Amino acid sequence: MVKYIIKAHVEVEGPVNEHDIIGAIFGQTEGLLGEQFDLRELQDKNRIGRIIVKLGPRQGNKVSGEILIPSNLDRVETALLAALIESVEKVGPYPARIRVIDIIDVRAQKIKSIIERAKEILRKWEKEKTMDVREILKEITESVRTADIIEYGPEKLPAGPDVDKSDTVIIVEGRADVLNLLRYGYTNAIALGGATTKIPETIKRLAKDKVAIAFVDGDRGGTMILKELLREADIDYVARAPPGKEVEDLTGREIARALANLMKASEVKAELEKMEQLQQSEMKELKEVLEKVSEIKKEEESKSTKPEEKEKVTTQTQIVQEVKEVPQTQSAIEVQVQQPQVEKEKLVEEKESKVTVPTEKGLSETQIQLPAEKEEKEVVEYKMVIPEEVFNKLNELTGRLEAIIYDSNWNVVKKVPTRDLVENLKEVDDVRAVVMDGVVTQRLLDVLGTKNPGTAKLVLAKRMARITHRPKGVFIILL
Secondary structure (H helix, E strand, C coil), X not given: CCCEEEEEEEEECCCCCHHHHHHHHHHHHCCCCCHHHCHHHHHHCCCECCCEEEECCCECCEEEEEEEEEECCCHHHHHHHHHHHCCCCEECCEEEEEEEEEEEEHHHHHHHHHHHHHHHHHHHHHHHHCCCHXXXXXXXXHHXXXXXXXXXXXXXXXXXCCCCCCCEEEEECCHHHHHHHHHCCCCCEEECCXXXXXXXXXXXXXXXXXXXXXXXXXXXXXXXXXXXXXHHCCCCEEEECCCCCCHHHCCHHHHHHHHHCCEEHHHXXXXXXXXXXXXXXXXXXXXXXXXXXXXXXXXXXXXXCCHHHCCCCEECCCCCECCCCCCHHHCCCECCEECCCCCCCCCCCCCCCEEECCCCCCCCCCCEECCCCCCCCCCECCXXXXXXXXXXXXXXHCCCCEEEEECCCCCEEEEEEHHHHHHHHHHCCCCCEEEECCEEXXXXXXXXXXXXXXCCEEEEECEECCCCXXXXXXXXXXX
16 A cells, blocks of 8 residues: 655756656666665565656756655655655756655545545435424325325226315316325315316216316316316316416416416306307318319319420418508408519509418419409508428427517527517517417517518417407418
8 A cells, every 4th residue: 555655846958758767766776775775676575656757848958847656665764765866866968856845645645535525425414314304294294195195986086085075176187186286285176087088977977066176287288178178067167277387287376376366167168169160260261262272273274285384383472461441350361382482572552352372282373363342442462482391390399389480581580488479579670470389369469560560470370369459460370
């Protein structure tokens, strides 16, 4: 075991290397203090270790560095050895100077390291093994609450112990939701037990006999379960987790806030039905337009005599909006398939509405001329070329509750969580489009309507809330 390390500084006024210095130390100390202190003999007997020389960068012909000599000798012998190597005055033909800087007591360093490690082990031990009284009480309380969960009804649904006793029952999705409610003292919760397509008969019976509260997640899955509950069970009130959150992850404060802001089930059901009717109406109109497009396309193909003149095209999208005397709800939408190019916004006066919808890839632009209204009205036509990759982004975002903001050149400005979309929109001046996984709201449209006045702005999404008005120049495409 090494007891000490002699640390010395060496300077040589000549171009030498490490081996030259080691050789000089052995050569010039040989026989000075007899065979007992001959360095080679000491190494053979493991009384000293291997001599290490570390040289720094050469400065002209001068080199300097550090010498390290491990020693198993006692303190007196180690001090004598240190003085011995200082007697070296030359390395080869070049003058040299060696001075001992320090003698490191390795055992003292090890003892110090052992003490520090012992302190660290003790601190960790005390932290892990010594529990605060509050932590002990909390652990006991939570274990009791977890043990309170029961299996209820013939379906063995996860439930709290007071489902039968309480006049009110909270209906949640799964076992984890019941456990979280139990953790914060809500003992009258019952879960659907994973049933999302068919509501268990036990839930229907409880909802009929008691005041039933449907407490669902704040995501698309929660909406689907809520629709099924409202359709099959006698639900009185609806509570929802904050957008993007699940009931099992809520804190006690968030649960209390959600249950304090209950909505009547009849109002929620009416709102959901309006949204479905609106979507069905839009799909019906789109289907009729597509059928007319198909008829016109067939007529155009039958008239075509030179197939080789057909040009290859890529899917683009254009949008047209009526302004001035035309009400917002009567604005026309134009979606085209045409040669890829950058379209400039232009103002066109027309006396009839024009609607163009996307056809299959590779087909030319198709338009439908709708009959002109009796009263002549001016139309402002906004043309917007939408890259196909923008539509693909909507599929990529599905289920992630994120949104992408594009500028006028279709560059991605920001990618943000849907819940922060409106606030981020306020900070961006140049906005052309928003692609989002979430519900299109009136607040979002109002903020978007203030961006890039005089140009068309697009919202591409899959769901839309109740909209009272649509700002000029703002369009919504639901896929």
